[in-house]
Amino acid sequence: MPDLNRRLMTSKADFGATLLQPSGPFEPKDGEVVLALDRFSLTTNNITYAAYGDQIGYWNVFPTGQDGYGMMPVWGFADVVKSRAEGIEVGARVFGYFPMADTLLVQAEKITRGGFADASPWRKAVPDIYNRYVLCTADANYSAELENPEVLFRPLFITSYTAVDFLRDHDFFGAKQVVVSSASSKTAYGSAWCLGEDDVRLIGLTGARNRAFVEGLGAYSSVYGYDEVESLPTGVPTLYLDLAGDPALRRRVHAHFGANLKYDCLVGSTQSDEFTQNDPELVGPKPEFFFAATCLDAHRERGTLRAFYEKFFADQRAFFERVIDPASPWIRIVEHKGLGEAARVVRALADGVSDAAEGAVVRIVR
Ligand SMILES: NC(=O)c1ccc[n+]([C@@H]2O[C@H](COP(=O)([O-])OP(=O)(O)OC[C@H]3O[C@@H](n4cnc5c(N)ncnc54)[C@H](OP(=O)(O)O)[C@@H]3O)[C@@H](O)[C@H]2O)c1
Structure with missing residues (x-):
């Protein structure tokens, strides 16, 4: 079944229990953009976001308006499908923090050549890093062939x-x-x-x-x-x-x-x-x-942050290549199709029964 105008909510009482619900379509007002999620990863880290949903505020990032249910955040790649924000073009691909949903409406702010942020007031609950969308075309370290290891790791x-x-x-x-x-x-x-x-x-x-x-x-x-x-x-x-x-x-x-x-x-x-x-x-x-x-603050204070990031991005790429090295891969990346399959992956992660040898990536079906 296609994921068009649907979202996958998580029960706050049982992080493995999910509920598919209608969501959208969204029409942007001035300054807003609509992002269509394409690919996201699911690991135990996402379950930990749910576990600290109230304590750290992750449940507030994508409000559901429904008691007892939250949107468990995921990291993913998405495409801008509608834009009424100057400097953000339809068709641009971004990396960032998303709800498990077909689309996300964001209020764009801090628009630069490198990306933009969501100014929605409820997102102030978490540090800026979670609210920033990085434009792939402006990211010197982006590589389309490495999207799967990148979204996972x-x-x-x-x-x-x-x-x-x-x-x-x-x-x-x-x-x-x-x-x-x-x-x-x-x-x-x-x-x-x-x-x-x-x-x-x-x-x-x-x-x-x-x-x-x-x-x-x-x-x-x-x-x-x-x-x-x-x-x-x-x-x-x-x-x-x-x-x-x-x-x-x-x-x-x-x-x-x-x-x-x-x-x-x-x-x-x-x-x-x-x-x-x-x-x-x-x-x-x-x-x-x-x-x-x-660690990043220590480098900033010492004036070594730029050098740190240069080495970090080179090492990160080497790590991505290592984990998927066809000669002896560390993991098998499995692409799951749609939010229905995502629900099964979330259940297994919450129950601690997923296979460590597999990395789960979900593709939204349209
Ligand atoms: N401090 C930070 O900023 C930060 C950043 C990133 C990640 N993290 C945290 O690092 C942790 C690992 O995340 P990940 O995404 O790397 O995990 P992952 O690749 O999905 O691996 C999960 C592993 O955790 C253990 N596990 C998972 N669920 C379990 C359960 N229900 N019962 C018992 N064991 C279970 C298993 O390992 P074993 O059998 O080997 O125990 C499993 O292979 C998470 O808690 C995440 O939030 C923290």
């Missing part, structure tokens, strides 16, 4: 990369070993790839279901199951790069390494709906939440 790789940059900048807080939880997540193995040349031993921690996948990546020096935390090698200063966010797992990791645990870098929460930094039962360092902005 671009929202994640900036965090993988800046986290590593931040840790390097602090000499890994004295650690010689980095333990990475939810090692099968894209954000985790993005960081592992970045750490390939660093003088630290990389240990991936994962569940039984994803262990073979993580071992197959070859990105970690060794791989352990969650049931083997107590067998992890000790006696070396260690850093915890936490993508799982699971408080019970964190307690075990802290207890096992004791005084040798030098830092706990909290990046994700694939296995938890709360960023629990204050746990009275936790021994050792308090988990420090990581934001990409921490």
Whole structure:
């Protein structure tokens, strides 16, 4: 069934439960544009947006007007199909933050050669980065053939990369070993790839279901199951790069390494709906939440931001090419057709049963 004038809402009580509903068509007024979503990615990161929908404000970005339901945000590519904003041409392709819907009406502001932002007042709930639409023609790093890896990894790789940059900048807080939880997540193995040349031993921690996948990546020096935390090698200063966010797992990791645990870098929460930094039962360092902005602000202050971005974009492209390298791809990118299939992908992600070896991209059907 075509997705024309439809949207996929998410139940706030069960992030795997979705509801297809009519939406649009939209007629832009002065200063407005209509974006037709073409391709978007779905990963656990999107489920985390829903989990923090109220706390961080992601539910406010695309209001539904319907109690109990929100629009779970996704990252995607779209085309401008109607425009009453000067400087934004019909036919232009953009990358940005979207609801899972056929079209999105935006109030264009901050229009430059590189893109524009949505000035809708409800979007003030989140930082500017979520409200900006980048024009592909003005993006020197855009490549049409790489849209699938880009839509999947671009929202994640900036965090993988800046986290590593931040840790390097602090000499890994004295650690010689980095333990990475939810090692099968894209954000985790993005960081592992970045750490390939660093003088630290990389240990991936994962569940039984994803262990073979993580071992197959070859990105970690060794791989352990969650049931083997107590067998992890000790006696070396260690850093915890936490993508799982699971408080019970964190307690075990802290207890096992004791005084040798030098830092706990909290990046994700694939296995938890709360960023629990204050746990009275936790021994050792308090988990420090990581934001990409921490690293970018440090570069801005030092005047090294331009150089940082130059290297970042080159490395990001190399990473995209690595994950889809036809000789030994890290993942299989699967294109799902339409919002109906997106609903099934969301269900699997929310239930934690999706295949780590597959990257889900959804194409809107018109
Ligand atoms: N701080 C930031 O700014 C930032 C930026 C980007 C991403 N993140 C966070 O990083 C995390 C990873 O996101 P991603 O998109 O990279 O993930 P992903 O590629 O979809 O990988 C998800 C992995 O998480 C674990 N998992 C997922 N759902 C689960 C469940 N219900 N129960 C148990 N385990 C589950 C599984 O790994 P294992 O079996 O290996 O545990 C799974 O392979 C998310 O929490 C995301 O929000 C944070």
